[in-house]
Amino acid sequence: MKKVIEIVDVIDTAKVYAELSDANSGGICVFVGAVREFTNNEEVVALEFETYKAMALKEMEKIADKALEKWSLNKVVMRHAVGEKGVEEPVVIVGASSAHRDACFEACRFLIDTLKETVPIWKKEKFKNKTVWVSAHP
């Protein structure tokens, strides 16, 4: 299988190597996004993610296909979590494998940057006294 595209409740970062490794791949590059404890010096209690799942999977598929067109990749993984996530928990993992490292490094950056721009997933920051939908307002 060339692509793994998923929206899940919990991300298991340990399984991504097996998903991306390939006899023709000398390079595997992975990005993991996790919950950070502070936003602008305010303590974050948790992040809550919601999605429009049918559309999110379609958009992720398009991004993976574009990456496969643009670079010579062997495998691509894009997986995002939904629900409430605590500090240090992984929320997104993307990765690619290729014969040499340049392609997978560049593709990995493209996968996460484009996911953040177009995939319908929303993040609410929960602080002690308030909650904020990230990027909603200027």
Add this chain to the structure above:
Amino acid sequence: MNVLFFGITKDIVGSSEISFSDEFKPVNVAELKKQLIESYPEFSKLNSLAVAVNSEYADDNVLLNGNEEIAIIPPVSGG
């Protein structure tokens, strides 16, 4: 015609789905946005407001017949 709401737009509307009766049914995406902003002025304060028709981003001129799956997409913030 039913419209789905997500993220902050769900909070503004107070529901994840609303129905438009035939007499108020917008003819295209631009009209839908205009009606929503009139009913919920908070929508105009958002960084962006996109519409998806059958789970694809739709331009303002896309026509609506009411049988599509229509969703309001506030600024996304995954990752």
